Amino acid sequence: MVEQVFWDDVEVGQEIPRLIKQATPRQLVKWAAASGDYYEVHYNQDFAIKAGLPGIIVHGWLTLSFLAQMLTDWVGEHGEVKKVSANYRRMNFPGEDIICRGKVVAKQVRQGERQVELDIWAERANGERTTPGKAVVVLPARA
Amino acid sequence: MAEAQALNQAVEALIGRELICESWEVSKEAIARLAEAVGDPNPLWQDERQAWQTRFGGVIAPPTFVAAQHGDMLLEKIAALNLPFTRVLNGGNEIEFFQPVRPGDMIIARGKLAEAKMRQGSQGRLLFLVLEMTYTNQRGETVVVCRNTLVYS
Numbered sequence: 690m691v692e693q694v695f696w697d698d699v700e701v702g703q704e705i706p707r708l709i710k711q712a713t714p715r716q717l718v719k720w721a722a723a724s725g726d727y728y729e730v731h732y733n734q735d736f737a738i739k740a741g742l743p744g745i746i747v748h749g750w751l752t753l754s755f756l757a758q759m760l761t762d763w764v765g766e767h768g769e770v771k772k773v774s775a776n777y778r779r780m781n782f783p784g785e786d787i788i789c790r791g792k793v794v795a796k797q798v799r800q801g802e803r804q805v806e807l808d809i810w811a812e813r814a815n816g817e818r819t820t821p822g823k824a825v826v827v828l829p830a831r832a
Numbered sequence: 833m834a835e836a837q838a839l840n841q842a843v844e845a846l847i848g849r850e851l852i853c854e855s856w857e858v859s860k861e862a863i864a865r866l867a868e869a870v871g872d873p874n875p876l877w878q879d880e881r882q883a884w885q886t887r888f889g890g891v892i893a894p895p896t897f898v899a900a901q902h903g904d905m906l907l908e909k910i911a912a913l914n915l916p917f918t919r920v921l922n923g924g925n926e927i928e929f930f931q932p933v934r935p936g937d938m939i940i941a942r943g944k945l946a947e948a949k950m951r952q953g954s955q956g957r958l959l960f961l962v963l964e965m966t967y968t969n970q971r972g973e974t975v976v977v978c979r980n981t982l983v984y985s
Contacts, residue, residue, distance in 0.1 A: 710871065719869035723862070724900040728920075740919045749922035750900045754870045757895040761874060766886050770895050774926035776981075822924075 693765045696803035696828035701793050705807065708759035708789040712747045717783060720751045742780070749777035752787060752820050756809050759789040760824055767829040771804070775811075775822030786814045791824065802827045836950075836957075839916065843948040843959060846913065851963065852943035856901070860935040863893045870894065893933040898967050899925070899978035901941075915984060917959060923981035931975040938970040946979065959984040 712720075717731045729736035730746055737745045753775045760770050781787050788811065795806040804827055811820040860880075867877035875882035876892055883891045933939070947962035960983055967976040 716869060716871065719865075723866040723869040726900070730919075730921075749925065750896060751870065753925055754866075754872070754894070754896040754900070758870060758872045758874070761872075761876075761895065766876070770929060772926070772928045773895060774924065776924040777922055 693767055694763060694828060695831040696796065696805065697831040699793055699796055699805055699828065701795060703793045705759070705763045705791040705793070708755060708762065710755045710758075710787045710789065711785065712751055712781070712783050712787065714745065714783050717745065717747065717751070720748050720754075724748070724750060726750065743782070745783060747781040747783060747787070749775070749820070752777070752781055752811050753822070755787055756789050756791075756811060756820070756822060756824075759791060760807075760809070760826060763791070764826045764828060769827040770824065771827055772825040773809070773822065774824070775809070775820050777820055779817065779819040781811065781813075781819050787819075788812050788814070803830055804828075839957075840950055843915075843950060846945045846948050846961075849945050850942065851945060852941055852965070855938055855940040858893065858897075858933055858935055858937045858939060860891060862901075863891065863897060863935060866897050866900070867894055870896075888932060888934075891935060895927065895929060898933055898939060898976045899927050899965060899980075915959065917957075917984035919985050921983050921985075923960065923983040925981070926979040928977045929975070930977070931969065931973050933969070933975055937975075939975070940968045942966050942968075953985065956985060 721727050721731060726748060730740055730742055731748055732745055734745055757773055791807045791809040793805055794808050797804055804825055807824045809822045809824050810818045812818045864878050872894060877894050880891055943963050943965045946964040949960045951958045960981060963980045965978045969975050
């Protein structure tokens with residue numbers, strides 16, 4: 690596991706480590722099986738095109754899971770993800786880079802918890818944000 | 833116009849309606865399958881031996897595990913309402929986490945329609961539905977609350 694990050698060391702404005710993911714069509718099928726979301730726009734090209742889409746699209750939930758992976762990687766074993774949200778503004782397509790990023794926007798102690806608020810988002814290689822969101826995490830104090 | 837009004841009324845009548853109530857048992861295999869689909873190698877989700885040495889004392893589910901389950905069921909319930917739209921897309925999710933979820937947990941999912949709004953988009957009518965799901969475990973603790981925005985067009 691990675692080295693533990695501490696609340697004391699986090700600064701507002703700081704970026705957290707990026708996570709670069711790709712979703713292959715195979716992975717979309719795996720996600721369909723793992724989540725029970727068998728909506729055809731995620732694996733049937735003809736269906737997707739008939740529904741007015743350019744082709745099969747990545748599940749919003751999968752992109753959100755990539756963002757969650759970035760967060761759980763960052764907070765480590767002694768941190769905790771309290772809240773995560775995402776809006777699926779633009780679609781992600783299989784094969785393209787889904788670059789997950791996050792930036793610290795606030796930190797506070799609330800009810801004894803050392804919280805960090807982040808803007809999180811997924812973007813394409815050209816910088817276009819497909820999936821903006823927010824997160825709240827709790828980090829341990831440096832002893 | 834009359835048709836739009838009737839549709840508005842039908843949509844408003846949905847608000848507050850309990851759409852889902854069901855339970856299932858969390859298995860180690862289901863957690864592993866989801867972590868594998870995400871491509872997330874964190875040992876907390878899969879490696880019993882390593883997870884045992886952490887403060888959790890064993891494998892737990894990754895954040896999206898509970899709320900991402902049974903998406904099809906959600907869509908089927910809504911489809912049964914026979915709304916006059918051809919496409920539905922996931923507009924957004926907001927998830928709050930209260931307790932870790934472990935293999936063997938019995939999860940009870942309850943859902944209700946929290947909001948329903950019609951908007952005129954550039955390519956026709958859009959219907960935004962917000963489904964609020966609350967998941968509790970066998971001890972009656974709330975583990976996850978999730979708001980799902982579905983966009984019908």
